[in-house]
Amino acid sequence: MNCRSDFAILTDSPDGTAYLDSAATSLTPDCVLEKVNRYYRYYNANIHRGIHNWAEKATVEYEAVRPIVGDFIQMGTTTVKDCEIVFSSGTTHSINLVANSFCADWDSDDQVIISEAEHHANIVPWQQLRDRSGVKLQVVFLDEKGQIDLGHLEDLLKRGTRRSLVATSILPNATGILQDWQQIGQLSKMYDATVLFDGAQSVPRIQTDVSVCDFLVFSGHKIYGPTGVGVLYARQGLLDDAPPYMSGGDMIKTVNFAETTFNIMPWRYEAGTQNIAGVIGLGRAIQWVQEQGIDNITAHEAMISDYAQEALKSVDRVSVFFPDSSKLGLIVFAVDNAQSSDVATLLNAQQVAVRSGYLCAEPILRNRLGRGVIRASFGCYTTTEEIDRLITALQKSLQTL
Amino acid sequence: MMITEEIQDIRQLLEDCPDDLTKYQTIIEMGDDLDPYPESYKLDELKVSGCQSDLWLYAEHHGDCLHMIATSDAVIVRGLVAIVFQILNDRPRQEIRDFDAALLAQLGIQNIVTPGRQNGIGSLINRIKLLAS
Ligand SMILES: Cc1ncc(COP(=O)(O)O)c(C=O)c1O
Numbered sequence: 081m082n083c084r085s086d087f088a089i090l091t092d093s094p095d096g097t098a099y100l101d102s103a104a105t106s107l108t109p110d111c112v113l114e115k116v117n118r119y120y121r122y123y124n125a126n127i128h129r130g131i132h133n134w135a136e137k138a139t140v141e142y143e144a145v146r147p148i149v150g151d152f153i154q155m156g157t158t159t160v161k162d163c164e165i166v167f168s169s170g171t172t173h174s175i176n177l178v179a180n181s182f183c184a185d186w187d188s189d190d191q192v193i194i195s196e197a198e199h200h201a202n203i204v205p206w207q208q209l210r211d212r213s214g215v216k217l218q219v220v221f222l223d224e225k226g227q228i229d230l231g232h233l234e235d236l237l238k239r240g241t242r243r244s245l246v247a248t249s250i251l252p253n254a255t256g257i258l259q260d261w262q263q264i265g266q267l268s269k270m271y272d273a274t275v276l277f278d279g280a281q282s283v284p285r286i287q288t289d290v291s292v293c294d295f296l297v298f299s300g301h302k303i304y305g306p307t308g309v310g311v312l313y314a315r316q317g318l319l320d321d322a323p324p325y326m327s328g329g330d331m332i333k334t335v336n337f338a339e340t341t342f343n344i345m346p347w348r349y350e351a352g353t354q355n356i357a358g359v360i361g362l363g364r365a366i367q368w369v370q371e372q373g374i375d376n377i378t379a380h381e382a383m384i385s386d387y388a389q390e391a392l393k394s395v396d397r398v399s400v401f402f403p404d405s406s407k408l409g410l411i412v413f414a415v416d417n418a419q420s421s422d423v424a425t426l427l428n429a430q431q432v433a434v435r436s437g438y439l440c441a442e443p444i445l446r447n448r449l450g451r452g453v454i455r456a457s458f459g460c461y462t463t464t465e466e467i468d469r470l471i472t473a474l475q476k477s478l479q480t481l
Numbered sequence: 482m483m484i485t486e487e488i489q490d491i492r493q494l495l496e497d498c499p500d501d502l503t504k505y506q507t508i509i510e511m512g513d514d515l516d517p518y519p520e521s522y523k524l525d526e527l528k529v530s531g532c533q534s535d536l537w538l539y540a541e542h543h544g545d546c547l548h549m550i551a552t553s554d555a556v557i558v559r560g561l562v563a564i565v566f567q568i569l570n571d572r573p574r575q576e577i578r579d580f581d582a583a584l585l586a587q588l589g590i591q592n593i594v595t596p597g598r599q600n601g602i603g604s605l606i607n608r609i610k611l612l613a614s
Contacts, residue, residue, distance in 0.1 A: 418556075419534050419554050419555040419556065420533070421533040421534050421555050421557070421558075422534075422555045422556050422557050425505065425557050426502060426505055426557075429500075429501035429502045429504070429505050430501075430502055436533065437533045452533065476502065477502075480502075480505070480506045480509055481509075481556060
């Protein structure tokens, strides 16, 4: 890939940071900054409401992002409809929306199945649902390769009494191991389960589609877009009549003091003034990804991940998480007799930026490793030179630790 | 030595480091000299929150003075504790209570010890002041 020149933060950066934390948030290309800037500079108005040119322009730009997203996540000839794309503030918001609206009438006859490797965003909302309504929360384990154990998943699906929701990450941020999501989706469908895929890490890295899921959630800031914006894809019919998670302006049809009629999908779930600039920027980010070619991005990140994993394995005292499985976009590792924040701090002193600790996925790391870790994660702009810098800086750090 | 003299001493030591990595190495070495901390004192109520790593602090009143021991699983935090101890340990409690944490800026390592950074130095100072009252 040759896209570094699209990022001012990479070409102009005075401190020469090797940014290896793209799984936390990706860098933003200049075209996205410019798109966001143009909104504020030339037509900074609220959407859906005003009868004036700027409001009209903002509305058109905002709504134009739905088909961009739809086109990006569609499969084959079944097009994703605009009414199936809800804008949210991010993955976390999208999952909470499903837990609160879609599952509003779920109770102890229903179950939610998550995997062992989920991000807190795909654990805590379900725990709260369980505590609120008695829904059973089940955890499917990973096999020795870091893949969701499909036999275990099937057992859990069989045991489900009434409704089941399978909510799993396609590419967990704590393992970097791409799941067999098509299989997971198809198996779940065989048992009439509803499927939610957390695509926060996968949508930016592989062609992720909605052929085998009912909900797909992801964040703008991990796919080269702005922060504070995200997507909830919801298959038509699933959320049309559910009680809205948030209420206020723009999500209503009519309001009087006796009652309110809620708007239709997708605006039903977009209460209040949305992150207009963020949505418009997200649209540009997805187009930018399409210009690069998502398959090229996959190939580049697979190459970088292999390179990094091999290099890390050769460093003394380093143990890579699931060393025998290939990774996409991120490598998680621990260092014997060194605390992860110490390692990250010394790497930072050498201008190498990584993540450390429990990565917002405390259950799997506590259960399997019993300690915090270090994560190096990549974007389509990451170079092998940056990985070399990581390895050199790591070796230097370990002389002290 | 006065508190301000201790701070100047440490400042000098760190200023002589050619780069950030060496600075951290020096800080880590300072942590090597911390008094041993008994395992049995690694209690939840002695934990200082606010860092990615665990930090335990135990204190006793020795006459007017506050005597402290502490440890952490992170060696950089141990080093920062050693710095704070060199400045405050075994001082009269009144002096500790009156200590202005803003003086830490004079160490010249704001990017490392600024309260609010994840290493928990801010919470450590707050806890020490509490124990001194
Ligand atoms: C797999 C996964 N799910 C969910 C999230 C939460 O995303 P956000 O903080 O953008 O809502 C993340 C981000 O760290 C993630 O990696």
